Amino acid sequence: MSDSTHTGQVSDALKQSLSCLPGGLPDAMVERILRCVHYEPVIGIMGKSGAGKSSLCNTLFSPPPASVDAVRGCTRRVNRYHVRRGSHTLYIADFPGIAETPELDRQYRWLYRAWSSKLDLIVWGLKADERAWKDDLRCYRELLNAGAEPERFLFVLTQADKMEPCREWDNSNHQPSANQSENLAIKTELAMTLFAAVHPVIAVSATENYNLERWAEALIQALPLNSCSAVSRHLNTGLRTERVQNTAREGFVSIAGTIFDEAASVVQTSGKLVRQLQRLRQRFLSLIHVVWHLLF
Ligand SMILES: Nc1nc2c(ncn2[C@@H]2O[C@H](COP(=O)(O)OP(=O)(O)OP(=O)(O)O)[C@@H](O)[C@H]2O)c(=O)[nH]1
Ligand SMILES: [Mg+2]
Known part of the structure; x- marks a missing residue:
């Protein structure tokens, strides 16, 4: 069944569940819900040249959208990737890396500033x-x-497999050695402190597929409530874990709760009606919870 058929059926069911509300309220509420469903988030990826920003971005989606170069900095302008799945769209803004040359740095820092307010989240590769x-x-x-805003930044420790002593990396199990793990923990703590990070800093390796599930969970938790479901829709299947889906679903239910409360505030309320509205709210949010997987 197509996305639009699902959305049509869900929208009818939601309107039906709200039919005891007066006037055009059910239609207006469902329209707001659908606007959230079709919201198009923009995630920025920033950091130093060669940090592995494009590689990290490629681990999220299939086919990989970004180009990667072993020696020269290869992202020279903001590459805005358009990722589509069904009727859903996500934009990835892959930024050129800072600290390559002072001249490029001046341009890039200006670019970062100009874009930062337009992004739902900024993933910063260290x-x-x-x-x-x-x-x-x-x-x-x-x-x-x-x-x-500091809460818009998610710092991530990239290329964890290169952490010293890098020769100890376990190539068969794609895991750090005990010494590497200890150093990664120290470096993660340092990044948390230096950047006063709001969200957890997690060490990953894009080429070794290390810790990416945990990182995807942190990504979904760090996103604003209005975009976490839309982003979860685009993650590679392996990264769409149970926890990712639960977090995204709870975020969406919470948005639906806000939409309900704002609409209910315009209804004249007596004591009896308040209790009815509370029961209706509960039923409406349970329904949103159940149909979430049809929408995303
Ligand atoms: N060993 C290892 N190498 C990596 C990893 N991630 C990226 N690389 C390598 O590091 C180099 C730079 O990666 P990119 O993803 O192009 O880095 P970038 O931050 O996008 O670089 P710019 O576009 O110059 O800003 C490439 O040779 C990648 O293959 C990783 O997790 N482990
Ligand atoms: Mg790049």
């Missing part, structure tokens, strides 16, 4: 084996000073 994050810190603080 290379795990990098000794100095001074350029990242400077650029991040500039963005905060220009008004960016």
Whole structure:
């Protein structure tokens, strides 16, 4: 069955469940719900050149959208990838990396500032084996000073397999050694402190497929409520874990609750009606919970 058939059936069922509300309220509420369903999030990927931003972005989607270069910085402008699944669209803004040359840096820092307010979330790649994050810190603080909100940033430790002692990486199980794990934990803690990160910092390796499920869960948790379901829809099947789906579903139910409360506030309420509205709200949100997987 197509996306639009599902959406049509769900929208009819939702309107039916709200039919005791007066006037055009059920239609208006369902229209707001559908606007959230078709919301098109934009996720930005920022950080130093060669941090592995494009590679990380490629682990999310299939076929991989970004180009990757081993030596030269290869993202020169903001590549805006359009990812479609059924009637749903997600935009990925893959940014050129900072700290390549001072001239490019001036341009790129301007670019980061111009875009930061347009993004639902900014994933900031920090290379795990990098000794100095001074350029990242400077650029991040500039963005905060220009008004960016710290909760919009999700820092991620990239290329975890290169963490010292890198020769100890377990190539068969794609896991760090005990020494590497210890160093990764120290580096993760350092990133949390230096950047005063709002969301957990997680160490991943895109090429080794290491810790990507945990990272996808952190990504969905860090997103604003209005975009987490829409983003979850586009994750590669392996990354759409039970926890990812639960978090996204709860986020959407919470948005539906807000839509219900705003609509209910215009209804004249007596004591009896308040109790009826509470029961209706519960039934409506249970229905949203059940039909979520048909919408996303
Ligand atoms: N070992 C290892 N190499 C990686 C990993 N992620 C990326 N790389 C390699 O690091 C190099 C740079 O990766 P990119 O994804 O192009 O980095 P970028 O941050 O997009 O670089 P710019 O576009 O220059 O800003 C490439 O050779 C990748 O193959 C990883 O998790 N492990
Ligand atoms: Mg790139």
